[in-house]
Amino acid sequence: MTHPYPAFLRALAAFTATMALLASSQPDPQPVLSVVDKLAIPDLDARLEALVPDDPEPFFLLGEEVADEADSPDGLRLARHLYIVAYEIEREQHRGRPLAPSICLALRRIERVEDARAWLSAIAGALDPRYAARDWSIPADDQPDWRTALKAAEMLGLVRAGEGLRALPLRDDPQVVALLERYGSNLGPTGLTRIDTMIRRWPCPECHNERSVRRPTDRGNQTRLCNTCLGNPGPELSPAELRAHLLLESRLLKGARRSWSAQTALDDAAPLLDPDPDALAPQLAVRYDLDPSLRYWRGGRWVAAPDQPQSESHDSPPPVP
Ligand SMILES: [Zn+2]
Numbered sequence: 001m002t003h004p005y006p007a008f009l010r011a012l013a014a015f016t017a018t019m020a021l022l023a024s025s026q027p028d029p030q031p032v033l034s035v036v037d038k039l040a041i042p043d044l045d046a047r048l049e050a051l052v053p054d055d056p057e058p059f060f061l062l063g064e065e066v067a068d069e070a071d072s073p074d075g076l077r078l079a080r081h082l083y084i085v086a087y088e089i090e091r092e093q094h095r096g097r098p099l100a101p102s103i104c105l106a107l108r109r110i111e112r113v114e115d116a117r118a119w120l121s122a123i124a125g126a127l128d129p130r131y132a133a134r135d136w137s138i139p140a141d142d143q144p145d146w147r148t149a150l151k152a153a154e155m156l157g158l159v160r161a162g163e164g165l166r167a168l169p170l171r172d173d174p175q176v177v178a179l180l181e182r183y184g185s186n187l188g189p190t191g192l193t194r195i196d197t198m199i200r201r202w203p204c205p206e207c208h209n210e211r212s213v214r215r216p217t218d219r220g221n222q223t224r225l226c227n228t229c230l231g232n233p234g235p236e237l238s239p240a241e242l243r244a245h246l247l248l249e250s251r252l253l254k255g256a257r258r259s260w261s262a263q264t265a266l267d268d269a270a271p272l273l274d275p276d277p278d279a280l281a282p283q284l285a286v287r288y289d290l291d292p293s294l295r296y297w298r299g300g301r302w303v304a305a306p307d308q309p310q311s312e313s314h315d316s317p318p319p320v321p
Contacts, residue, residue, distance in 0.1 A: 035074040036300065041065055048297035052306075056099055059086035060106070067110050076110050077288065081302060083107050084292045088281050100277065101128040107284070116287070118247075122275035148175040149252040156245050159195055162202035162209055162234030171199060179252075191244070204229040 036045045044066075051058055063082030070076045087103045104124035111117045155170035170176055180192055203209040207226035211233065214221045225231045237245065281292045294302035 035072070035078050038072065039066060039069045039075055039078075041069055045297075045300070051295075051297060053085060053089055053295035054093070056086040056089040056093075056103075059083075059089065060099060060103055063103075064106060067106065070110070077290070079110055080107065080284065080288055081290050081292075081294075084281050084284055084290060085295050088292045089295075091277070091281075098128060101125075104280065119275055120280075123277050123280050126275055127277050145175070148173075148179050152176045152179050153249045153252045156195075156249050159198050159202075160234060160237065160242075160245060162198075162204065162229075164199040164202040167199050171195070194241075198235040202234060204233040207233070209233040 036048070041047075047062060051062065053059070059082045063079050063086060066075060066082060067079035070079050083103050083106055087100055087107075090099045090103065101124040104120045104127065108117050108120040108124070111120060151170050151173060155167050155176060158164075158167035158170070171180075180195075204226060206228035207213050209229075211226055211229070211231040212223050213226050214223050216222075226233075284290065285292055291302070294304050296303050296306045296308070298306070298308065
């Protein structure tokens with residue numbers, strides 16, 4: 001006996017396939033929706049929609065929850081948006097409240113780029129001096145003795161210059177050793193070992209950092225460029241290594257990048273991030289293509305007004321200030 005509805009089932013299958021094809025060929029109209037579904041936070045969509053931008057705290061706290069759960073770029077993007085909106089509300093309405101530096105540090109926790117992390121810490125420090133030293137990996141109440149810090153910084157400079165013999169006594173100073181063991185992690189995973197290698201290897205074994213070598217010949221003494229260091233003694237540091245050195249030095253000497261040459265070396269002529277609290281939202285908006293003026297969550301995305309039709313909603317970046 002034949003099935004009574006084979007033609008109907010075939011038509012239904014064709015219809016379903018066509019619809020699936022149509023759906024797959026359409027751009028996802030609300031890509032942000034998926035992040036809410038991906039994050040294991042109960043009622044996240046409803047909680048986002050319930051946020052009213054007259055109190056920064058719920059934005060901040062929900063941002064913390066999202067940041068804890070987020071393991072994808074769009075999750076982090078949602079956390080950042082919540083933080084930045086919280087920051088802006090705080091700045092606009094509650095300038096005396098202490099939430100703003102906490103938001104900076106929260107943003108720092110989900111920031112991967114070291115310079116941006118330092119910048120966020122600098123803003124936190126500008127807002128509240130208690131946070132001023134946090135990013136320098138040296139607690140504010142635990143600054144190293146300045147003489148020891150100076151010695152450590154001098155030692156780093158000598159190491160970079162290939163002056164291993166002069167660097168060695170400083171490296172062996174027990175106080176400097178203690179300081180570097182404590183804060184040398186700023187130099188990266190191979191930091192101290194690498195410094196010791198550089199100290200052992202330099203000065204140049206051939207020219208002793210004279211850059212040239214004199215050799216007696218039949219026609220008298222001749223001077224030639226050193227074959228070992230090619231006239232340029234000292235370890236070859238990668239840009240990342242040099243940055244790490246200068247950052248640690250800067251931190252040891254209490255942070256402010258006062259020398260323009262150190263600044264140039266650190267940033268490699270990149271635009272400076274201004275540690276101005278008022279610049280945080282505009283700079284992060286550009287950096288992450290976020291619009292902090294969109295403060296209502298409607299239909300799976302941020303919009304500017306609570307009753308804004310979803311068709312007019314957008315999440316485009318603001319004009320570059
Ligand atoms: Zn040499």
